[in-house]
Amino acid sequence: MSVVDAGAIAAKVVDVLRHRAVPVGISNRHVHLSQDDFARLFPGQNLGVSKPLAQPGHFAASQTVSLRGPKGVINNVRILGPIRTYTQVEVSATQARELGIKPPVRMSGDLEGSAGIEIISEHGAITLEQGVIIAKRHIHMNTFDALLFGVEDCQSVNVLVGEAPRTVLFKDVVIRVDPQLVLEMHLDTDEANAAGLKGANDVGEIVFQE
Ligand SMILES: [Zn+2]
Numbered sequence: 001m002s003v004v005d006a007g008a009i010a011a012k013v014v015d016v017l018r019h020r021a022v023p024v025g026i027s028n029r030h031v032h033l034s035q036d037d038f039a040r041l042f043p044g045q046n047l048g049v050s051k052p053l054a055q056p057g058h059f060a061a062s063q064t065v066s067l068r069g070p071k072g073v074i075n076n077v078r079i080l081g082p083i084r085t086y087t088q089v090e091v092s093a094t095q096a097r098e099l100g101i102k103p104p105v106r107m108s109g110d111l112e113g114s115a116g117i118e119i120i121s122e123h124g125a126i127t128l129e130q131g132v133i134i135a136k137r138h139i140h141m142n143t144f145d146a147l148l149f150g151v152e153d154c155q156s157v158n159v160l161v162g163e164a165p166r167t168v169l170f171k172d173v174v175i176r177v178d179p180q181l182v183l184e185m186h187l188d189t190d191e192a193n194a195a196g197l198k199g200a201n202d203v204g205e206i207v208f209q210e
Pocket of ligand 1: 138140186
């Protein structure tokens with residue numbers, strides 16, 4: 001007669017859940033706008049929805065802007081909605097070089113001392129003294145996922161991404177716990193290219209020291 005060891009089964013289930021694939025979303029350069037800055041760039045308009053994103057309520061807007069730095073211009077930069085309380089621009093290190101600016105690697109919202117930029121639309125322009133960052137790689141997850149993975153908000157983990165011959169172990173990946181958001185790792189285009197990601201159905205695996 002076999003004895004069911006509930007503890008051993010539970011441990012196995014948790015082990016499977018801890019090693020499950022984390023969907024990877026690749027963030028191309030984009031802009032989040034405050035209501036005031038949006039109104040300056042697009043007077044009389046509402047932020048239009050072009051495409052919903054994986055995170056509930058988040059979307060690529062129909063409006064785009066250009067970014068102008070000391071060394072160059074990047075056109076067709078998507079605005080991501082919804083409207084935020086502050087304006088923030090996210091670029092890759094490669095794009096920062098094209099623009100001629102030196103943004104710090106930061107988490108979203110941590111803008112003190114970040115880089116400046118000019119944002120241009122067909123109707124107007126605004127100059128930011130600060131607000132440009134290179135987004136620090138991170139994983140969004142809800143409270144239940146955090147419990148299963150055994151991680152906490154703001155903790156850093158290692159994540160294995162990509163396939164041979166371009167497999168990359170990303171260190172310093174910050175966990176962001178938010179009950180409203182779904183499990184998704186965010187990398188920028190430099191990081192995605194380094195790992196040979198395809199931009200669709202990419203996944204990573206959190207690597208735990210065991
Ligand atoms: Zn994110």
